[in-house]
Amino acid sequence: MLAYTLRRLAYVIPVAFGVTVICFLLVHIAPGDPLTAVMPIDATAEQQAEMMAEYGFDKPLPVQYVVWLGNALTGNLGASIATGRPVASEVMRAVGNTLILAVAASMIGFPLGVLFGFIAGYFKDTLVDRAVTAVAITGVSIPNYWLGIVLVVIFSVKLGWLPSVGAGPGGSTAWHWDFEHLRYIILPAVTLSVVPMGIVTRTVRALVGDLLSQDFIDALKAKGLGGAQILKHVVKNVTPTTLSVVGLQLGYLLGGSILIETVFNWPGTGFLLSNAIFQRDLPLLQGTILVLALFFVFANLIVDLAQPLVDPRIKRG
Numbered sequence: 001m002l003a004y005t006l007r008r009l010a011y012v013i014p015v016a017f018g019v020t021v022i023c024f025l026l027v028h029i030a031p032g033d034p035l036t037a038v039m040p041i042d043a044t045a046e047q048q049a050e051m052m053a054e055y056g057f058d059k060p061l062p063v064q065y066v067v068w069l070g071n072a073l074t075g076n077l078g079a080s081i082a083t084g085r086p087v088a089s090e091v092m093r094a095v096g097n098t099l100i101l102a103v104a105a106s107m108i109g110f111p112l113g114v115l116f117g118f119i120a121g122y123f124k125d126t127l128v129d130r131a132v133t134a135v136a137i138t139g140v141s142i143p144n145y146w147l148g149i150v151l152v153v154i155f156s157v158k159l160g161w162l163p164s165v166g167a168g169p170g171g172s173t174a175w176h177w178d179f180e181h182l183r184y185i186i187l188p189a190v191t192l193s194v195v196p197m198g199i200v201t202r203t204v205r206a207l208v209g210d211l212l213s214q215d216f217i218d219a220l221k222a223k224g225l226g227g228a229q230i231l232k233h234v235v236k237n238v239t240p241t242t243l244s245v246v247g248l249q250l251g252y253l254l255g256g257s258i259l260i261e262t263v264f265n266w267p268g269t270g271f272l273l274s275n276a277i278f279q280r281d282l283p284l285l286q287g288t289i290l291v292l293a294l295f296f297v298f299a300n301l302i303v304d305l306a307q308p309l310v311d312p313r314i315k316r317g
Contacts, residue, residue, distance in 0.1 A: 117204020
């Protein structure tokens, strides 16, 4: 187990390094000058040069990357061009809100996905299976931002049951675990959970249906094992693959919520990234992308380290 853990940790280092390179280069490939939005229209050449030097944009690209990476390793992601505030504090505040939303969506999507997948797998090729599969395909196919808008129209505008935007009363961005704040998270969490729920449902359904058709299930029945005992064996065989899919979807929940957070004005990393893109705020854009990408990398690392606990074959291999 120790050798497996060290091997997985060793794989993370080059992946994380590659993530930093891609995050740095992607924002430089985009057209336009990031300083145009904050410089006066009548800025002189000297003022432009001073601004370029202040943000380090006057140096060659490789030098900019080395300086940026060195600062990032110490937790210094620079200052926002638009607001002048430290990028690290802006991103960390938004990350907390995104984690809250991702956890809420996970608590909805993953258990329902596993439940629906087992139901469809056990009743494979029946009306129940077709109904569950139709729901899963619909959840994966519908654009989640469109679904969010529909839910707002129904439950906020028409019925007036739930608030439509923000993370708390009065546009508050500070989260508290109370009933009033929970009302604000219901719509974005449900919207964000639909795609992972559909993917997990289809994965579990395929795994369970395949397992139930294998010979060892017939052998278990021949030994006189009951349904609960057979289900235990099915769960043990389904868990490793399901865990991998859940890890990937958790990364999606952390990094793929930009449209959902924009629709619901949720003050997370997706909303922050959207603002940074429109404002061409290069340091904020780089810092946000880097943090989200590293979250995805380390979420998958945790899943990789957890898999040997449920599948000893990985540890032996």
